[in-house]
Amino acid sequence: xxxxxxxxxxxxxxxxxxxxxxxxxxxxxxxxxxxxxxxxxxxxxxxxxxxxxxxxxxxxxxxxxxxxxxxxxxxxxxxxxxxxxxxxxxxxxxxxxxxxxxxxxxxxxxxxx
Amino acid sequence: xxxxxxxxxxxxxxxxxxxxxxxxxxxxxxxxxxxxxxxxxxxxxxxxxxxxxxxxxxxxxxxxxxxxxxxxxxxxxxxxxxxxxxxxxxxxxxxxxxxxxxxxxxxxxxxxxxxxx
Numbered sequence: 001x002x003x004x005x006x007x008x009x010x011x012x013x014x015x016x017x018x019x020x021x022x023x024x025x026x027x028x029x030x031x032x033x034x035x036x037x038x039x040x041x042x043x044x045x046x047x048x049x050x051x052x053x054x055x056x057x058x059x060x061x062x063x064x065x066x067x068x069x070x071x072x073x074x075x076x077x078x079x080x081x082x083x084x085x086x087x088x089x090x091x092x093x094x095x096x097x098x099x100x101x102x103x104x105x106x107x108x109x110x111x112x113x
Numbered sequence: 114x115x116x117x118x119x120x121x122x123x124x125x126x127x128x129x130x131x132x133x134x135x136x137x138x139x140x141x142x143x144x145x146x147x148x149x150x151x152x153x154x155x156x157x158x159x160x161x162x163x164x165x166x167x168x169x170x171x172x173x174x175x176x177x178x179x180x181x182x183x184x185x186x187x188x189x190x191x192x193x194x195x196x197x198x199x200x201x202x203x204x205x206x207x208x209x210x211x212x213x214x215x216x217x218x219x220x221x222x223x224x225x226x227x228x229x230x
Contacts, residue, residue, distance in 0.1 A: 033218075043158075044220075048215075050215055058217075088156065090156075098146070098208075098210075098216040101150075101160040101163055102148075102158070102160065102218060103160070104158040105157065106156055106157045109156075
């Protein structure tokens with residue numbers, strides 16, 4: 001079955017360490033997105049990519065980095081520069097059609113202590 | 114200012130009650146898209162419905178119905194005869210064109226619906 005896979009589901013890191021969250025999709029979607037979810041804040045856009053080898057900053061990109069070397073993959077690195085990294089991270093993808101909906105992964109809950 | 118406002122943070126109802134989740138949006142574009150997503154406790158957001166700005170026809174799907182009114186910039190979601198399985202966080206989203214021609218969804222803060230048996 002086609003879908004988006006995020007791994008791991010739970011991730012624990014010490015403060016000061018970089019950590020990479022995985023996102024893989026087999027839906028043949030062109031666009032991929034990373035959102036951060038905090039209680040009461042809704043979903044906030046971190047980075048997005050419309051095509052391979054291209055990506056754009058979202059509303060809260062500081063302290064994060066991404067790459068898009070393959071159509072299927074859009075990993076997110078949470079760097080030590082991110083002041084409040086503990087959150088629930090959601091990856092999503094969609095086709096290139098403007099009004100197509102997002103397909104989401106199951107999310108990764110990152111806890112940094 | 115928020116582009117998508119979901120004023121109801123949490124709603125608690127008893128099974129079989131009807132419930133309406135409000136969504137108010139703000140945009141200057143004439144072409145835009147509105148969405149509702151459901152996030153159950155498992156965490157994955159599930160797409161429920163999409164509306165194009167030029168189509169104000171309301172829609173009903175089983176116990177779910179949506180009321181889109183451009184005059185009030187609202188896209189409200191009603192669940193009739195709610196069930197425990199409807200308990201989830203519901204997000205309204207607005208997709209409008211950004212620089213480069215991409216449509217990027219912006220989400221509201223979500224409404225947590227709790228349906229008690």
